[in-house]
Amino acid sequence: MLSKKIQAIRGMNDLLPGQSALWQYFESHVRTLMQRYGYDEIRTPIVEQTALFARSIGEVTDIVEKEMYTFEDRNGDSLSLRPEGTAGCVRATMEHGLLHNQIQRLWYQGPMFRHERPQKGRYRQFHQVGVETYGLEGPDIDAELILLTARLWKQLGLFEHVTLELNSLGSSEARAAYRDILVAYFEQHYEVLDEDSRRRFSTNPLRILDSKNPDMAPMLAEAPQLLDHLDEASRDHFERLTAILEMAGIEYRINPRLVRGLDYYSRTVFEWTTTALGSQGTVCAGGRYDALVEQLGGKPTSAVGFAMGVERLILLLETLELVPQDATPPLDVYLLGMDETATRAALLLGERLRDRLPACRLQVHCGGGSFKSQIKKADKSGARLALLLGEDELTHDQITLKFLREEREQQRVAQSELVETLEHLLADA
RNA sequence: GUGGAUGUAGCUCAGUGGUAGAGCCCCGGAUUGUGGCUCCGGUGGUCGUGGGUUCGAUCCCCAUCAUCCACCCCA
Numbered sequence: 120m121l122s123k124k125i126q127a128i129r130g131m132n133d134l135l136p137g138q139s140a141l142w143q144y145f146e147s148h149v150r151t152l153m154q155r156y157g158y159d160e161i162r163t164p165i166v167e168q169t170a171l172f173a174r175s176i177g178e179v180t181d182i183v184e185k186e187m188y189t190f191e192d193r194n195g196d197s198l199s200l201r202p203e204g205t206a207g208c209v210r211a212t213m214e215h216g217l218l219h220n221q222i223q224r225l226w227y228q229g230p231m232f233r234h235e236r237p238q239k240g241r242y243r244q245f246h247q248v249g250v251e252t253y254g255l256e257g258p259d260i261d262a263e264l265i266l267l268t269a270r271l272w273k274q275l276g277l278f279e280h281v282t283l284e285l286n287s288l289g290s291s292e293a294r295a296a297y298r299d300i301l302v303a304y305f306e307q308h309y310e311v312l313d314e315d316s317r318r319r320f321s322t323n324p325l326r327i328l329d330s331k332n333p334d335m336a337p338m339l340a341e342a343p344q345l346l347d348h349l350d351e352a353s354r355d356h357f358e359r360l361t362a363i364l365e366m367a368g369i370e371y372r373i374n375p376r377l378v379r380g381l382d383y384y385s386r387t388v389f390e391w392t393t394t395a396l397g398s399q400g401t402v403c404a405g406g407r408y409d410a411l412v413e414q415l416g417g418k419p420t421s422a423v424g425f426a427m428g429v430e431r432l433i434l435l436l437e438t439l440e441l442v443p444q445d446a447t448p449p450l451d452v453y454l455l456g457m458d459e460t461a462t463r464a465a466l467l468l469g470e471r472l473r474d475r476l477p478a479c480r481l482q483v484h485c486g487g488g489s490f491k492s493q494i495k496k497a498d499k500s501g502a503r504l505a506l507l508l509g510e511d512e513l514t515h516d517q518i519t520l521k522f523l524r525e526e527r528e529q530q531r532v533a534q535s536e537l538v539e540t541l542e543h544l545l546a547d548a
Numbered sequence: 549g550u551g552g553a554u555g556u557a558g559c560u561c562a563g564u565g566g567u568a569g570a571g572c573c574c575c576g577g578a579u580u581g582u583g584g585c586u587c588c589g590g591u592g593g594u595c596g597u598g599g600g601u602u603c604g605a606u607c608c609c610c611a612u613c614a615u616c617c618a619c620c621c622c623a
Contacts, residue, residue, distance in 0.1 A: 129614075181621050185549080203623080231623080236549075238617060247623055315620070331619090381622095390623095401623060428623030457581065490581050498583040509581060523583070 130235070130243030140447040141433060148274055149228065149248050156267050158224045158250060163207040165230065169197040175206040175411055177382030179322050186233040200232035203381070204249040205408070205424055212253060213417045222254040228429075240399030240431045250405075251424035253412070258360035261387045261407065261423055262367070268391060268403055268425065269369055276441040277393075277432070281402060283369060284390045286345065286377035287357040291385050291410055293350040298324060300343050311338045328376040344375050353386050360387060383408040387423065395438050396431060403427035448480060449501035451545055453523075455484035455493045457509040462487070465508050468518075468534070475538045479545060498523055504544065506537075520544075 127133060134142060153160070173183050188200040201207055204227055212218050212225070228248045235241060250267070252260050265283065272278040288294050302324050305312065312320065313335060316327045328339060349357070364371055371389075379388045388406030396402070405425020412420035436442055454469050456462035462484070469483040482500060484493050490509075497505040507519040518537055521529040532540050 126614080186621080233622080235621070236619095237615085238619095241622070245623070249623095326621095379622095398618065399622075404623060426623055431623060489576095491579080491583080492575085494581090494583045496583090505583085507582080511581080519581090521582070529582080 128243065130237035132242060132244070138433075141436065141442055142429070144443060144446045145275070145429065145433060145436070146228070148271065149226075152267065152271055152274070153226045153250075156224070156263070158226045161208060161211060161225045161227050162229070163201075163204075163211045163227065165201055165232075166198050167201055167207050167210065169199040171206050171210055171415075172199055172202060175209065175381075175383055175415060176203065180382060182233060182381070186235055188232045188234060202233045203231055204229070204247055204426060205251060205381075205383070205411075208249070208251045208424075209411055209415055209417075209422070212251075213412065213415065218253050218412060218417060218420050220254075222252075224250075224252045226250045238399070239397050240428070240434055242430060246429035247426040248429060249424060249426040251422065253420050253422050255423070256409070256421035258356050258363065258387070261356075261360050261389075262363040264405065264423060264425055265364065265369060265389060266367060268427070272391070275432075275436065277435060277439070280395060280435065280439055281391045281393050283364075283371040284374040284377050284392060285361070285364075285371045286374055286388050287349055287353055288345065288378070288385050288388055288406070289349040289353040293348060293353060294345075294385065297343070297345055297348040300348065301325065301328075304342055308338050311335055323378075325378045329378055339376075346373070346375050356386055379404065379406055383411040383414070385409055389425070391427075393435055396434055399428075399431060401428070402431045402435060449503070450480045450482050451502060452479060452481040452504045452506055452541070453484065453497035453500045453502035454481060454506040455497060455508065457490050457493070457507070459487070461508045461510065461513060464513060465506075468506075468508070468537075472538065472541070476541060476545070479541065494521075497521075504541075 150160075169187070169189050172187060176183050178184075182202050187202055190198060192198050208225060208227060212223060217223055226249065229246065230244050231247050232244055234243055237243060250264060252264070269278065269283075272281055289297065302320070305316075305320055305324060305327060309317075309320075311334070312327070313330070313332050316330055316332075316335065319326045325345075327335075328342060328345075330339065346357075361371065361373075374390075377388055377390060379390075384406045386407040386409065389404065390401050391403040392400045393402055394400060403425055404427075405423070407421075407423045409419075409421050412418070412422060452472075454465050454472075456465035465483050469481055472479065472481055482502070484496060488496075494505065494507075503522070503524050505521040505523055507521060509519075512518050512531070516534050517531050518534055519529055519531050520537075520540065
């Protein structure tokens with residue numbers, strides 16, 4: 120029916136009023152959490168030079184090859200809508216000298232864009248909350264990030280429903296060496312590889328380990344393990360990280376096949392996953408990317424970060440029925456005037472009440488209608504109290520206070536006493 | 549990019565080769581200045597879009613678009 124009319128771009132969703140309270144609930148938990156851990160917010164543009172993403176995420180990744188919204192600026196530059204947040208964050212911190220012998224703990228939040236086929240938990244415009252830290256090379260900061268996310272899950276009631284998966288990719292040298300070993304192994308078993316894997320063979324052989332194809336499972340089970348080919352420093356880093364997690368009581372599962380899609384990762388990688396969302400079960404993922412800053416032209420700088428998918432977490436909260444009842448606090452007061460004169464008075468009275476009662480959620484009826492229909496709207500508004508202003512009230516400087524949610528006689532009060540009356544009533548709500 | 553399912557009222561959905569229905573929502577009335585429950589009445593649809601078959605298509609066929617799910621990939 121809307122086919123000839125303009126409608127939202129595929130995979131880009133409107134966030135409707137019924138949903139926004141849940142988003143705000145989630146966002147306020149995140150914001151408070153970040154403050155409590157001493158992380159500062161950074162906001163970077165949604166559009167960057169295409170080259171930034173190509174050089175950081177990796178030229179041959181799916182994201183860069185076929186999923187970016189890329190277009191030419193009027194001056195001929197190739198620009199792209201950001202498909203993830205790390206690249207822009209690195210660019211911004213480098214550009215403003217924030218990495219110059221400094222430690223940074225940063226977070227951000229906002230929309231990302233990838234041109235993929237939409238499905239449950241995957242959209243073309245989606246939202247991430249990301250955290251990036253710079254200048255810290257030990258496993259302590261890796262652990263802090265995991266502890267931070269674990270605390271968020273606990274606060275939201277999700278902790279029992281997510282699993283932490285861990286792996287180490289080693290140094291880039293160790294990873295490259297392992298890659299050669301793996302390629303040699305796959306060459307020996309090339310006839311077992313399926314079509315997808317043969318494609319990955321030349322692009323990203325590590326990803327073959329991630330295949331869900333049961334026919335390849337026996338061969339993959341025998342494949343050389345990344346963890347067996349770690350360099351000494353990476354192995355030590357990983358062991359120190361897992362020791363901290365054990366002391367902190369955070370359970371984890373080492374997943375040797377956890378590779379991560381983006382090229383810039385090294386050493387620690389982790390994912391929080393759930394089985395409650397169908398095939399898009401990764402709800403938060405990240406890792407170390409010690410080489411990226413240098414790769415983008417900066418001084419060598421240790422870096423760790425992660426990103427979580429807001430839509431997926433919202434979906435998870437809904438699926439598990441963990442949506443808080445009071446996410447949308449109802450109105451306290453619905454104020455109505457019975458005719459045009461009284462409505463004018465109601466608008467002015469509403470302002471005076473808001474001056475005096477800043478915590479009071481008050482809506483003034485607009486749009487006229489019969490007295491009866493106005494009362495109906497007061498009821499539908501969810502307000503606890505209705506304040507009725509008619510000719511009779513106006514001539515006596517009074518107002519009628521009607522209880523919409525409790526068995527209680529309505530009362531007339533002098534307007535001069537209204538603030539005090541409401542203060543009492545709202546206090547014992 | 550590939551595969552499958554689904555498109556009928558604002559929402560959830562029935563339905564039939566002969567120009568469409570329910571529930572909810574919304575509006576009005578039963579109540580003169582009083583909501584919820586009940587009853588009565590009402591608004592609202594070129595049946596996703598385009599084409600084909602037919603005397604006639606919302607229904608059958610084709611195409612297309614959209615949504616959902618899965619693959620791929622990823623948060």
